[in-house]
Amino acid sequence: MSSFDIPEIVRQLRVVRDQWREKQNRTDTEFREFPSRDAVTGAVEALKGVLFPLRLGPPELRHASEDFYVGHTLDAALHVLQAQARIELHYRQRGGAVSESDIDAQALNAIHAFAHSLPQLRQLLDTDVLAAFQGDPAARSVDEVVLSYPGVLALIHHRLAHTLYRLQLPLLARIVSELAHSQTGIDIHPGAQIGPGCFIDHGTGVVIGETAQIGSNVRIYQAVTLGAKRFPKDAQGHLQKGWARHPIVQDDVVIYAGATILGRVTIGRGAVIGGNVWITDDVPAGANVTQARLQRDTDAAPSVAVQAPADEARATA
Template identity: 70%
Template structure:
């Protein structure tokens, strides 16, 4: 019979955890879970998707006459579960920032944030309706809005994004990031919850799309697979540490189309109605109605490099 040095490994793992906690100045007092749970958030999201779209993403045996009953029951359970996760993040933030928030303060703030999140769900549903309609109208292969909602990875990513963005706006960035990363793992679409995205957003195909934290996207924008809205550089402070939170990602105005493989970097603006061709590498503004293809992009980069010498 095979045997293993369980005791020795457990002790070594204990020592590794202890060293990490000391280095991070974490409390050594015994207690429960310190951080939100990915598994718990995943279950909450599954419930919320059924709340937002009960007849398409809810239980398979749901009937329309019991739709409101299901929504009420599922929403109540999901919000109580979310409240626990919100409390964990707020408690973690208080410990990390060495604030003197009491358990009562944290409980009150968690309840306020969870109630605000719940109140935003009807507006989130309206935004998602515009996204689903944009996908249906923008893809000749789509046979119905139901197919779009049930099958398109871009729509799944946007459901997660819009829920995560609301959490981010309520000062819950860790929960928001977990929500976004669950979609990233499932779809290959990486949308930071801090990005601002207007109504009617369509991600076609989607795999490899990256949208950074400070990106601003207007209404009726369409992007294809492998598009990056990223940062050109990462400024550091006097000690060499990255400066966080600075606007560093593109601004994309209304009605812009960005084709597959385009890489858009830095705090530049793509004007209303601009069209960016496939595989373009772009680091300069594009005026409203502008058209950029690979040749124009290379010429612009060449001109910029001459001007910089």
Template identity: 65%
Template sequence: MTLKKGGLTRATDSEGSWQLDRIVSELHDIRTRWRGAQQRTTECGAREFPSREALRDIAEALCGALFPMRLGPSDLHQESEDFYIGYTLDAALNALLHQVRLELRYDARRAASPQADVNLLARAIVAEFALSLPGLRALLDTDVLAAYQGDPAARSVDEVLLCYPGVLAVIHHRIAHKLYALGVPLVARIISEAAHSSTGIDIHPGAQIGAGFFIDHGTGVVIGETAVIGERVRLYQAVTLGAKRFPADEAGTLQKGLPRHPVVEDDVVIYAGATILGRVTIGRGSTIGGNVWLTRSVPPGSQVTQANLQNVPVAAELVEP
């Protein structure tokens, strides 16, 4: 007799050569010690964290509802679009509500705060997220158009939606960023990491990104949590918008939430392999060449390449406080 789960096949008439009783017992003891040290006990022993698998399914359903004839089911017809969208959103939003509840309850337990209002807060968050979807679709239309207009190899907007990893990553980011802003950062991070796993593009859901954003090719792009990106910005593969240093307090603990990533103003192009670190500002209309390493602000209209990097004027305190 065999049991199948997750692609694995296990014989149930094992002779016990793996010492499974011992291993299971030792793993139990280790988990118990860890949960006690981290104060991660639950009253009923039920799952206390959002599910990666569930949130991947939710994100995929939301993508289909936003772009039904391209990212929805293959047998969909326009006359049944509205029914499909309504049915899909009802299922996806109810599933999202459960995941949001899990995060809020987890936060309440960690803070030792009352959980009486968790259900109301979760419903309010998902309701506001739902109402944001039309605006999110309109914003994504600017991203799709930017991808089509920014790549001479693109033959149609349909092609970029179906084929471009940068567009898929941006769709997930727009969804995740809204949830991050609404106060469920773990749910948001799981959604963004689903896109990261499939595209190689790592956008933290906290990053603020304006309309008309295009990532061409995309693999290896990293955009940090406090990055601020303006409108009509284009990035190429292996671009990093990262932190230069990580301030710590007197105890040596890293300080969270400080502005530490770049500000990229409108109409900037950053070519492949460029690395921009710290809370610096890349002025409007600038072009940053491939493989440039930049840790200072540059004024609007700058053309920065490896060859002229030493001669580029330093912007007069464009960085945010």
């Protein structure tokens, strides 16, 4: 016999749940309301093996059976995702006039498109892996990069999540991205657009917001924030959602550790952003932004110096 008053605790928890559901107008509990985080986790782990079978697949896998493993694993993972997509679509359209057959068709079409995106997604990830290998003198092989670099793991998750996000499955996408966040400390919203050849070095504390746009061959170091500067509210006092509020980072930019870039600003092609700077204005292409000096007042942010690219400096001399 339990030494705890289990029946009474269970009763009280049921009362609290019922109160919440009533306030949220969620009284229809015939179907599962939300996707399963565990199911999505299993599907993502399987898909990582599908994308990189001999490196992220099972230890007993050999080249001769690679295609069989990829086909079998992919089929199982896609069926799991289809079931979870159906749950998300049912949740979002509850109370509407959409039929169960329509929801089934929407889920099938979305995961069908997701499946056919995987070869291109693998090619995109190969550019990220090469960027990490070529950009880090400590990397001994591309295999080491795939197996152990947190920035690569975060980008694998992000590219899967971004595909789901574009297919109108934002809840599944967010679960996929948050799995990487919890493992790596790298927080990339699935809506962020990231071009090929991205290298997130070290990575801990990196935050990339929903509407950020990152070009090709961009290098980002730890503790970098690409965030929003302000959060306007509507007439009812609720935060407005969906508007472009995060930075645009053009091709070949390097952003060093601790830099904070806020708002819908543009970091021009080839710019170098030094460590621990605070940026809320556009940076021209080829510029070099560094801290000009340190403030003695600890409440004040350090000022920054923007060194114009050579061509621009000559033109204004």
